[in-house]
Amino acid sequence: MGYQGHFRVWRGSDEGGGLEDFTVEVNEGEVVLDVIHRLQATQTPDLAVRWNCKAGKCGSCSAEINGKPRLLCMTRMSVFAEDETVTVTPMRTFPVIRDLVTDVSYNYKKAREIPAFKPPAGVAPGEYRMQQVDVERSQEFRKCIECFLCNNTCHVIRDHEENKESFAGPRFLMRVAELEMHPLDEADRVQEAQSQHGLGLCNITKCCTEVCPEHIKITDNALIPMKERVADRRYDPIVWLGNKLFRNKS
Amino acid sequence: MRAQIAQRTLRTDRWWLPPLATFAGLLLISIYAAVRTFMGDYYWVDEYRYLTPMYSPCLTEECLPNAAHFGRLLPELPGFLTPPVIIIPFLLGFRVTCYYYRKAYYRAAWMSPPACAVAEPHGKYTGETRFPLIAQNLHRYFFYAASLLLLINIYDAVFAFSTGIGLGNIVLLVNVGLLGAYTLSCHSCRHIAGGRLKHFSKHPVRYWTWTQISKLNAKHMQLAWASLIFVCVTDLYVALVASGTIADLRFVN
Numbered sequence: 016m017g018y019q020g021h022f023r024v025w026r027g028s029d030e031g032g033g034l035e036d037f038t039v040e041v042n043e044g045e046v047v048l049d050v051i052h053r054l055q056a057t058q059t060p061d062l063a064v065r066w067n068c069k070a071g072k073c074g075s076c077s078a079e080i081n082g083k084p085r086l087l088c089m090t091r092m093s094v095f096a097e098d099e100t101v102t103v104t105p106m107r108t109f110p111v112i113r114d115l116v117t118d119v120s121y122n123y124k125k126a127r128e129i130p131a132f133k134p135p136a137g138v139a140p141g142e143y144r145m146q147q148v149d150v151e152r153s154q155e156f157r158k159c160i161e162c163f164l165c166n167n168t169c170h171v172i173r174d175h176e177e178n179k180e181s182f183a184g185p186r187f188l189m190r191v192a193e194l195e196m197h198p199l200d201e202a203d204r205v206q207e208a209q210s211q212h213g214l215g216l217c218n219i220t221k222c223c224t225e226v227c228p229e230h231i232k233i234t235d236n237a238l239i240p241m242k243e244r245v246a247d248r249r250y251d252p253i254v255w256l257g258n259k260l261f262r263n264k265s
Numbered sequence: 266m267r268a269q270i271a272q273r274t275l276r277t278d279r280w281w282l283p284p285l286a287t288f289a290g291l292l293l294i295s296i297y298a299a300v301r302t303f304m305g306d307y308y309w310v311d312e313y314r315y316l317t318p319m320y321s322p323c324l325t326e327e328c329l330p331n332a333a334h335f336g337r338l339l340p341e342l343p344g345f346l347t348p349p350v351i352i353i354p355f356l357l358g359f360r361v362t363c364y365y366y367r368k369a370y371y372r373a374a375w376m377s378p379p380a381c382a383v384a385e386p387h388g389k390y391t392g393e394t395r396f397p398l399i400a401q402n403l404h405r406y407f408f409y410a411a412s413l414l415l416l417i418n419i420y421d422a423v424f425a426f427s428t429g430i431g432l433g434n435i436v437l438l439v440n441v442g443l444l445g446a447y448t449l450s451c452h453s454c455r456h457i458a459g460g461r462l463k464h465f466s467k468h469p470v471r472y473w474t475w476t477q478i479s480k481l482n483a484k485h486m487q488l489a490w491a492s493l494i495f496v497c498v499t500d501l502y503v504a505l506v507a508s509g510t511i512a513d514l515r516f517v518n
Contacts, residue, residue, distance in 0.1 A: 029266035082276030082382055102275050104268060107382075111268040146466035170378040175390045198464055215399070216392035220368050222381035235452070235482065239364050242402070243456035250402035 017042040018097045020050060025104040026062065028113045034102065041092050047103065048076055048087035051115070063114035071228055074162030078115050079104045084164040084226045087115075106167040122163050125183045128211070129190055133202040149198035156193040156237060158229045159186065165223035165233060171216045182213035185223035185233050192237035195244065209245045214238070273384045280380035287373035290490070297497050298353075305347040307507040308332065308500075314425045315433045315513075317503040318440060318496055322417050323348045334421065352414060359411035362404040364452045365489045405453040415441070415448050429518025433506060440492075440499040447492040450481035 020041035023034045039054050048066055055062045067073040069088045076087035081095075081102050095101055109117040134143065166184035167173065183191070191212055195204040208214040219242075223233045231237075248255075274280070301319055308320040309332035316323070316332050323332045325348045326341035342350065360366050371377050378385040393401050422437040448454065459475025462468055481488070505511045 025268055025270065027268065031269055033269070079275065079382065081278075082274045083278075084382055099277075102277075104270060104275060107267060107270065110266050117268075146464075148465045148472060149463070168381050170385055171390060171392060173382075174378065174385050174387075178390065196463065213392075215394035216390070218367065218371050218377065218392050218398075219364055220371050220378060220381075222378070225381050239452045240456060240460050243405075243453060244461065246402045246405060247461060250399075251405070 020092070020095075020097070021100040022050065022054065023100055023102040024051070024054070024062070024115070026059075026114050027111070029111055032111070032114075034104070036100075041097075043093075045092045046088055047080055047090045047092065047101065050092065050101075051087060051103065063112070063116045065116045072160055074160035077106055077162045077164050077167065079106060079167075084168045086162060086164070086228050089228055106163070108167040108169075108173045109163075119163050121179060122161070122166060122184070122186065125187045125212075126190070128183065129187060129194070130202055130204075130207075132194055132197065132200055134199050135201055138199070143199055145198045152196045152236065153193045155231055156189050158231055159189065160229060161186065162228060164226045164228065165189075168222045168226045169217075170220070170222065171213070171218075178213070178216060182216050185217070185238065188212055188214055188217065188241060189231070189233050189237040192241045195241065205241075205244045205248050208241050209249065214241055214245060217242070274380075274382055276380070276382060280383055284373040284376070284379050287369050291370065291373065294493060294497060301500055301504070302349045302353060303345060303347055307504040310433065310503060310507045310513070313428050313431055313433055313506070313513055315437065315503045315506060316421045316425070317500040318418050318421070318437075318444070319349050319500045321414070321421050322352065324351055334417075334424065355407060355410040355414060358403075359407035359448075360489075360493070362401050362407055363485075363489065364404070365486045367401060369486075369489075404451075405457065408448070408451050408453045408457075411448055415444055418444060430516045431518075432514040432516075433502060436499050436502050440495050443488065443492040443495050446481060447485070447488040449478060450485045450488050452482060452485070454478060455482050 017040050019038050022037045022039055024037060026032055026035050037054055037058060039050050039058070041050055048069060051062070051064050055064070064087070065075045066088065067075040071086055071089040077084065078087050079085070080087070080090050084106065087103070103115065105111050105115045105117045109119050109121060112118050163186060166186050169185055171182050172179050172184060188208065191204050191208045194200045194202065195208070217238055219234055219238060221234045224235070227233060298319065305327070308317045308323070309315070309329050311329070311331055316334070320332065322335050323329070324335065324337065325339045326337050328337050328348050330337070339351065342348070372379055376385055377387060377390065393399055419441050422434070422441045425434050425437055455475065455478045458478050459465065459468065459471035462471060465472040465475070506513045
């Protein structure tokens with residue numbers, strides 16, 4: 016049932032590298048990560064690949080397979096023809112450490128820039144009470160496994176390194192949306208989404224949604240609702256006037 | 266330092282096909298709409314009271330008297346201008362600032378990016394942070410204007426039943442159905458209906474409305490194309506009947 020598959024794997028480090036060709040045994044039911052492991056075991060013991068759960072839940076084995084950002088462990092070999100060359104490269108948006116392993120610390124830096132959940136004053140952990148309908152929008156975003164494929168595929172930073180400073184990426188704009196929609200969060204996150212986290216840079220081309228292995232509707236349910244909330248606050252003169260009058264009265 | 270990969274993309278599928286098809290589709294429809302707009306004729310079938318949605322409402326002095334359902338309120342337009350130039354900025358504005366069409370033309374026309382994980386050709390990128398693209402935030406106002414025009418289209422479709430029932434009536438009815446579904450499925454509509462709320466539990470009616478609009482919103486792309494194409498089909502049908510090229514198929518009367 017097995018066959019000899021053709022693989023082209025990027026090998027190298029931050030000093031340089033390139034694609035190398037390999038012929039590896041592929042068996043029925045395997046995923047790309049299985050083949051990468053066989054490559055390690057039989058031909059390239061020093062091939063670096065980050066992986067953990069092999070079940071699409073840890074978000075470690077993010078890479079690009081035939082140019083598409085995907086999880087190595089969730090890409091079945093059966094989707095490729097037996098004579099097809101499967102090209103495996105590291106994520107392009109982040110600095111490479113070695114072979115298929117990239118330095119994703121950009122994401123951790125962006126995570127730290129988002130102010131934490133802010134519950135109402137006087138309500139201690141354990142005393143939070145909320146309705147299911149109020150919290151379920153935020154719960155969709157909690158499915159995120161932090162594979163960072165969305166940030167990797169987002170052209171705002173993938174094609175423009177200079178935007179990394181001002182753009183949190185879809186993953187962390189979704190985190191802002193998660194907190195903004197949380198029924199007990201009291202922080203004002205709308206202005207910051209635009210001014211601090213770069214929401215205005217997003218042009219909603221939906222690649223983040225396309226590559227999400229958890230099928231979170233990042234664009235429709237997080238980014239566009241945040242853009243609409245920003246429009247409420249910044250670009251809607253009627254809302255602005257209402258707020259102005261309300262403030263004057265008070 | 267990123268991995269050094271010279272190729273613009275390593276994708277092996279036909280990633281260029283969807284943007285190419287989108288570009289061709291939008292271009293064809295734009296050409297058709299422009300031709301019909303500046304034709305200034307064959308927009309009204311007096312016998313069956315069919316008015317093409319492209320000329321509705323017809324508000325200027327050069328409108329045929331019976332086609333001007335709300336009166337000829339505006340003076341004659343100068344030069345080559347025709348009645349639709351009054352309403353087209355609103356309809357075009359609604360489509361151009363629509364969250365789906367933005368994705369479509371950013372990818373297909375501006376190649377920013379042409380497809381996922383395919384490098385865009387531009388050296389600099391500021392997204393929707395500056396003029397003119399910051400004006401995309403005005404989508405909700407175009408939504409309001411398009412909703413008003415939709416009500417007028419519904420009036421036109423209902424008004425046309427006053428002479429009986431023909432294929433043209435069905436076409437006009439399907440047209441307003443698709444336009445209505447597209448307008449209701451708009452992301453701004455979803456936000457206004459309930460998306461902007463923090464506590465759904467305190468607003469059960471708005472929550473229910475939001476859930477229904479969310480179901481439609483999931484089909485926004487399909488509705489955008491279906492309604493756009495069918496507006497052209499409707500206009501073409503009215504034009505063919507109005508010019509005497511084909512006869513309307515009558516069911517009643």
